[in-house]
Amino acid sequence: MSLFKRALSGVKVPHCKNTQESATVEMPVPAQVALPMLQHMGAPCKPLVKAGDHVKVGQLIGDSDQFLSAKIHSSVSGDVVKIEDYINPTGVRTQCVVIKTNGLQEPSEEIAPPVVSSREDFLKAVKESGLVGLGGAGFPTAVKLNPKNPDQVDTLVVNCAECEPYITADYRECMENASGVLDGIKAVMKYLNLKQAYIGIEDNKPRAIEYMRSLIISGDPIQVVPLKAKYPQGAEKVIIYETTGRVVMEGQLPADAGVLVMNISSVAFVNQYLRTGMPLVSKRLTVDGSAVKEPKNVRVPLGTSFEDVLNFCGGFKEEPRKVLMGGPMMGIAVYSLQTPVIKNNNAILAFAEAQAVTPEETACIRCGRCARACPFHLMPASIERSLKQEDAQALEKLKVNLCMSCGCCAYVCPAKRDLVTSNNMAKKFLRAHAAKK
Ligand code: SF4
Ligand code: SF4
Structure with missing residues (x-):
């Protein structure tokens, strides 16, 4: 029986896209960053630096010899203060490189656009960039783009559904960097030999749909697919079905249905990396929620603490009862405001008492x-x-x-x-x- 025998369900959630029209603001470099050696799905990295080392922006500071992992680069220039143990919000213990910044943002001498002329070069470049799925999953992109059946994969699905309430970071990518997104899509299609691409955008973002469509050159095998605004349109299997009609069966990967899925910010980053060679060292995220004084979309160096980001957004207007890394549906509550921003962190939401009450469970009434x-x-x-x-x-x-x-x-x-x-x-x-x- 097909997984999608009936139409996909899902729920209507309040959009609360309060920051939709807030252009991204660059946050000044904080005094210190903390870069956990696990910012992705898979094996953690081992630190390649030690206390006292001077590091520069884009310098490789963490790596792993495991297949499923992603390199970690310094987001700032400054001096390594210590390597400490860190327990992330899901309870996993990992090492963390703490760097005192010097405010100069000196780029590493290693930075240079990669030379890419083949599929192998391209996959190597993506691996060197440290890219992971920026929409929240954190899956290492170089692994995702290199399935075991490349000849059967013909389609790229670009995920710009952004169906979680509050989060507008991907919408801003679309509005502020649409040509970079399209160049990224073309690069992925060219080097991975894909025939077509679909950009899935929920229909509560009509400006993004229209703008993206206006930039696609007639004849390009790239289509914008408006999706019903409903949660979870951005879930991988759901967006594949909604954009291509293909079904990823139980135990299968998207590549088994001939599809690769990339988040819109990830695909834009690919373009940026191919042009500049600067690895993934910063992140755009939405800061919002009833306790936040000045909700914003902000680009921050990776490793910046939640506290520094929230202070940059005016601090709290009410005492926060719950602070989330990510959206209200799938985000994780953090136990400390010293939690650092990591690669797949697309939002910081802080809620006051009234919005953070945990409802009392009662017995199931078998309503279905x-x-x-x-x-x-x-x-x-x-x-x-x-x-x-x-x-x-x-x-x-x-x-x-x-x-x-x-x-x-x-x-x-x-x-x-x-x-x-x-x-x-x-x-x-x-x-x-x-x-x-
Ligand atoms: S959490 Fe699991 S069981 Fe619940 S709706 Fe989502 S997929 Fe279905
Ligand atoms: S069947 Fe039970 S668990 Fe499911 S929605 Fe109804 S009350 Fe909740």
Whole structure:
């Protein structure tokens, strides 16, 4: 049975795109940055510098010999103060390079545009750039662009859905750097031999749709596809289906459906790197939420603390009760304002008491709303029950491994059940069960 037998569901969420028309502001270089050696999905990097070393912007400071990883470069010039242990907001411990900046932003002598004339050169350049999926997933781009079946991949899907409330960083990329986005798309298509590209943009961003369309030269195999403004249009499998009609089946990767998906800011960065050779050292993010005095889109050096970014946005107008890295649907609550901005961090949202209340859970009333909201037609209430019964067979049948933790089910649940947590626990339970077997 097809995963998408019925139309994809999802939920309507308030857009709250308050910063949509706020042009990106460059934040001054902070006094100190902290660069964790894990800013991506996969293996952490090992620091290549030590306390006392002088570093420059774009200098390689962390690397790994593992396949799934991404290089880390200094975002500032200055002196390494220490290498310390850091526990990220998901609880993973990693090393972190702390650099006291000298404010000069001296570029590293290593910086030069890469020489690219083949697929291999291009993939090597993407790897050297340290790029990871900038939309939130943090998957190393050089790995994503090099699937095991390159000859069967013919399509690039560019994700500009930006369906999470509040976040407008990708919208700003579209409005401020559309020609860079298109050049990035053309480079990816040229070197990976792709026939066509689709740019998916939600229809609550009509200016972005119109502007992007106006820059596409007639005859170019690039199309803008307006998508219904609904969450989670930007989820990988969802946007592939909505733009191309192709289905990524359970256990498959997008490349198995002949597609590569890139976030719009990632594709724009590819163009920038090919032109300048400056690796990924800064990030545009949206700063918003009821506790923030001056919501903004801001470009900051990687490793800048949340506190410095929030102070740059005027500080708090109300005491924050919850601060999120990312959007309100899939973002992660941070435990400290010293948390540094990392590569896949596209928003800092700070909410005051009234918007941060955790609702009390009541008993499931078996209304079925969670299943109707799920884009993959999973049955979260049954998953929750089967998890309680530790029934691995039932959980497998319920296909909990398809769950992408989008939160639509919990969002619509009248009993306020914490279904995302139970789905995640069920996946963990199945992994442990499989390991035992
Ligand atoms: S939406 Fe909530 S109350 Fe309704 S069936 Fe699902 S878990 Fe139960
Ligand atoms: S969190 Fe999982 S089960 Fe819930 S709606 Fe999203 S994909 Fe479906």
